[in-house]
Amino acid sequence: MFTATIHFTQHRECILRRLTASADAPFPIEIEEIQNGFVTFVLCAGEHADAFQSELEATDHVEHVERLDEENLLVTKPSCGAYSAIYRNHGTLRRSNTVSGRQREYNVLVFRREDLRRIIDDLEGFGTVTLGKLEPFEASTDSPLTARQREVATEALARGYYDWPRKITNEQLAEELEISRATLHEHLRKAEHRLLSSALADGHRRTGRGAFERIEVDTGD
Structure with a gap:
């Protein structure tokens, strides 16, 4: 198994691209579920939560928006393709993924190098990909599993x-x-x-x- 950091420049139009383009720092995003072409995620919007919530609720293709607390929004919308490309090729998104305008950073767990290659190939169909850190996955020393x-x-x-x-x-x-x-x-x-x-x-x-x-x-x- 390997962990890989993928830097992705999204070429497709996306509501998150528009919302986050003018911010000074990237926004953490945690994927909860991908099903039937829709992605559900938690967006840590921070001080922008009110504005982001209003924009998302006014967007027709956004299926669900829920305010979790002062800073976090739970959102369900059609996937722009990146998450599907990762999961379709047996990748698993880990924590600390971010979005900033066109830019995405995904931390992915893959089992085989060929799975990572297929993920990158699919992403290159609608964006620019740069592979960052790639290293063998090491389980925590206190894990009960081999x-x-x-x-x-x-x-x-x-x-x-x-x-x-x-x-x-x-x-x-x-x-x-x-x-x-x-x-x-x-x-x-x-x-x-x-x-x-x-x-x-x-x-x-x-x-x-x-x-x-x-x-x-x-x-x-």
């Missing part, structure tokens, strides 16, 4: 294996990972067990044979 378990579980999550209804079958996922279905299920089973055990251990104690019971905390009331 590197391979993390890779398989991350791919399953990114490809919609855990969505309902599922966006990819176990056969398709195993084929993309170039492993057997039995190996896929073994990696996912172990990953799920470790993640659940780690999560349940917070505020619980192990009672034996992998079971947990809640720890009652005395608050002094």
Whole structure:
């Protein structure tokens, strides 16, 4: 797996391009969902939140605008193509993506270099791409998963294996990972067990044979 920073100059018209063009600094954007050609994201608009909200609500093709707090807007609109290009080629957007007029910075997790190449090829169809930092992905040292378990579980999550209804079958996922279905299920089973055990251990104690019971905390009331 690799993490890549992609600098992208958007050539298509986009409401975000118009909103952010005159600002002094880029705006953080976090992608929540891409579905049926629409993208849902949180835009950290800061002091521009009121103006951005009014503009977005007045734009016909923007499907939904919701004020989350003083600085953040939840927006659903048709994708201009970049996010679809990333997810279609098995990339996953990480945090700290930004938008500033025509300029975009995407921090992407990919499993294979050829996936990154396809992402760049698709983006070049409607913009200019510069590849920034590219480095092997290293899992956190306190992760309960092995590197391979993390890779398989991350791919399953990114490809919609855990969505309902599922966006990819176990056969398709195993084929993309170039492993057997039995190996896929073994990696996912172990990953799920470790993640659940780690999560349940917070505020619980192990009672034996992998079971947990809640720890009652005395608050002094």
